[in-house]
């Protein structure tokens with residue numbers, strides 16, 4: 001139910017953009033909150049994307065996308081260091097196979113120079129294959145950008161929310177904003193279940209639904225274009241096929257279908273780009289998979305259907321102008337962030353700075369907090385520790401000796417830590433720790449994750465959900481198993 005606090009700023013929508021805005025605001029002497037409709041932050045486009053920190057050569061010079069992509073890219077080292085989020089500058093390669101593609105590739109190189117992208121070079125096919133031996137023989141020219149990177153996007157959003165909360169911000173989940181009105185006492189925000197929140201300023205960062213929210217504020221904005229992207233994850237066994245993220249030359253609608261190393265050591269292939277009539281259709285399809293395989297095998301022929309272990313789809317909030325759209329209403333007291341499609345993940349930290357500037361232009365006072373702590377307590381990733389470090393950690397907390405997810409070697413200690421940092425669901429644990437992301441896709445560890453979640457949250461296992469209300473995992477019959485003291489995970 002609604003809180004009675006009158007907030008200085010309420011951020012609506014807890015994707016990577018909203019959580020970045022909240023963390024930025026938590027640097028200042030003001031009271032900020034975030035309202036998110038899902039059970040946890042980061043479950044919109046933020047959870048289901050390619051995780052690439054783009055270099056910035058894809059976007060038109062002078063556009064918001066170009067400016068904020070390049071600026072956001074440069075903020076990533078410090079951001080991920082402060083928040084202990086997996087991030088690697090693995091570099092990007094755009095590859096050409098024909099003379100026509102070579103000409104387009106050269107145009108992107110020039111565009112990158114105009115956008116101020118550092119660290120770009122043009123390589124012939126053989127030079128590129130010396131760096132990436134598994135690239136197709138037919139590739140003749142490559143644009144390489146050393147500043148390109150990969151990040152764990154869900155972890156980033158969760159970490160920004162966690163750090164903002166540690167600095168005094170409030171995060172409310174399972175709050176779906178259904179109405180916004182404005183009067184003498186500022187904004188009244190009403191949720192679908194009848195709660196109310198009050199704020200002097202609001203930021204609309206509701207992703208694909210930000211057009212609906214802008215209209216609630218009286219703005220006449222064009223509809224966003226839902227554009228689905230399917231992605232397929234390959235087994236860690238083939239995680240080293242390429243080190244760089246490999247792009248074809250793009251199409252007018254998307255950056256094309258890519259081969260993407262992930263921050264966690266898998267390889268991913270995708271995404272497709274299909275305009276949809278709905279905002280919530282997240283199926284993956286045989287046609288999507290065939291399209292992705294045929295494209296990516298032209299880039300890296302060793303990619304094989306049999307190495308696919310999982311698939312997902314995300315929906316981009318396609319911008320009708322082809323650029324990020326920033327609007328204000330209520331004399332600058334409401335800031336609307338619309339059309340944050342790719343490179344929205346890359347640009348998010350810079351979008352947050354821009355949103356704070358827009359709020360300041362609307363009159364919000366931004367006075368730095370002397371005690372702002374940008375650092376999040378370090379996460380223990382057991383598998384990555386040396387044998388000596390593992391022994392130390394287990395001595396301190398024996399729960400780290402108990403491996404729950406065998407595919408990914410995730411321990412009970414890590415799962416308990418994830419719950420203490422905010423995980424409330426099986427997916428929340430999965431995306432924070434990787435428990436359930438391996439070859440068996442949670443077939444083995446899910447019951448144990450449910451049990452640990454129930455114990456840590458002090459609720460019945462029957463209440464534990466996969467991803468929020470309506471996705472309860474157990475029926476009453478399963479209760480006896482969970483009560484029976486089975487702990488041999």
Ligand SMILES: Cc1cc2nc3c(=O)[nH]c(=O)nc-3n(C[C@H](O)[C@H](O)[C@H](O)COP(=O)(O)OP(=O)(O)OC[C@H]3O[C@@H](n4cnc5c(N)ncnc54)[C@H](O)[C@@H]3O)c2cc1C
Pocket residue numbers: 012013014015016017018035036037038041042043044045046047048049050051052053054175176177178205206207208209210228229230231271313314315316340341342343344345346347
């Ligand atoms: C397949 C795919 C691949 C991509 N790859 C990349 C990439 O490699 N690099 C890159 O830079 N970008 C990439 N993008 C784009 C990137 O994912 C998005 O730009 C970014 O995640 C947008 O973040 P967001 O916070 O605006 O949106 P979201 O993550 O969608 O967050 C919006 C939030 O608002 C909440 N919300 C909506 N309505 C309400 C309401 N009424 N009340 C309360 N909460 C509400 C939603 O639940 C959601 O959590 C990709 C996108 C897709 C789909």
